[in-house]
Amino acid sequence: MFGARLDLAERYVALLADTGISHGLIGPREAPRLWDRHVINCAVTAGFFDPAASVIDLGSGAGLPGLVLAIARPDLRLHLVEPLLRRTTWLESAVRELGLTNVRVHRARGESFVPESPADHVTARAVTGLDRLVELSFPLLRAGGSLVALKGANVAAEIEAAAPTLRRYAVASTEVREAGVGVVDPPTTLVIVTAGAGHRSGTPTRSPRRSGDVRRSADARGRSGGRASRGRQDR
Numbered sequence: 604m605f606g607a608r609l610d611l612a613e614r615y616v617a618l619l620a621d622t623g624i625s626h627g628l629i630g631p632r633e634a635p636r637l638w639d640r641h642v643i644n645c646a647v648t649a650g651f652f653d654p655a656a657s658v659i660d661l662g663s664g665a666g667l668p669g670l671v672l673a674i675a676r677p678d679l680r681l682h683l684v685e686p687l688l689r690r691t692t693w694l695e696s697a698v699r700e701l702g703l704t705n706v707r708v709h710r711a712r713g714e715s716f717v718p719e720s721p722a723d724h725v726t727a728r729a730v731t732g733l734d735r736l737v738e739l740s741f742p743l744l745r746a747g748g749s750l751v752a753l754k755g756a757n758v759a760a761e762i763e764a765a766a767p768t769l770r771r772y773a774v775a776s777t778e779v780r781e782a783g784v785g786v787v788d789p790p791t792t793l794v795i796v797t798a799g800a801g802h803r804s805g806t807p808t809r810s811p812r813r814s815g816d817v818r819r820s821a822d823a824r825g826r827s828g829g830r831a832s833r834g835r836q837d838r
C-alpha cells in the first residue's frame with residue numbers, strides 16, 4: 604500500500620502514538636490498533652482516486668484519511684479541512700515533520716470553506732451522516748467529481764435517509780464499495796456519490812429543515828474561540 608513510502612507511514616503512526624494521543628486527537632485506547640483500525644482502514648481506499656486529483660478531506664481530525672492518502676498517493680493534492688485549532692496545529696506540525704509537499708491544512712468548517720477551485724474528490728470519515736455530507740461536499744466538487752465517504756455497517760440506512768438530498772443534487776450515481784477485502788477486517792465500506800455532468804460547484808447547501816444547525820454552529824464557535832466558522836481559507 605505504501606511502497607517506498609512505508610517509512611513515512613511508520614513515522615506518521617509514531618506521531619499518532621505520541622503527540623496524537625498526548626494532544627487528545629486520538630484516544631489512548633486506540634494505541635494498539637492504530638495500524639489496522641485507522642491507517643490501513645484508510646490506506647485501502649487509495650486506489651479510488653483519479654490520478655493527480657485534488658482531494659478535500661472534511662473533518663480531517665488527526666489526518667484520517669487525508670494524511671494517509673497524501674502518504675500513499677504522492678500524486679494527489681490534499682486539502683485537510685478541520686475547524687478545531689488544536690487539531691489544525693497538530694496537522695500542520697505533522698505535515699512539516701513528515702516533509703509532505705502535497706498537503707495544505709485549512710482551519711474551517713465544511714459549510715464555510717471556499718476552495719481555490721472545485722475539487723475532484725471530497726473525503727470524510729466519521730464526520731456526519733451521508734445526508735449532511737452530501738450537502739457539505741457537493742458545493743466543493745466539480746461536475747463529475749465524487750464524494751468518497753468512509754462509512755460503517757449502517758450504510759444502506761444512511762443512503763435511504765439521504766434519498767431526498769441525493770435527488771436535490773441530481774447525483775449521477777451512488778455506489779457502495781468494499782475496500783481492503785482480505786487485507787483488513789472488517790474491510791472499509793465506501794459510499795461514492797458522483798456529481799452529474801451538469802453539477803455546478805458552490806450551489807447553496809441549506810435545506811429549510813436545517814435551521815437547527817444555526818444553534819450547533821454557534822455552539823461550535825463558542826467551544827473554539829469564535830474563529831472556526833470564518834468563511835475563508837487560513838493560508
Ligand SMILES: C[S@@+](CC[C@H](N)C(=O)[O-])C[C@H]1O[C@@H](n2cnc3c(N)ncnc32)[C@H](O)[C@@H]1O
Binds near residue numbers: 668
Ligand atoms: C470523529 S472526528 C473524525 C476525525 C477523522 N476523520 C477520523 O476519522 O479519525 C470528526 C471530525 O470532524 C470535525 N468536524 C465536525 N463538524 C465539522 C464540519 N462541519 N466541517 C468540518 N469538520 C467538522 C471535528 O472537528 C472532528 O475533527
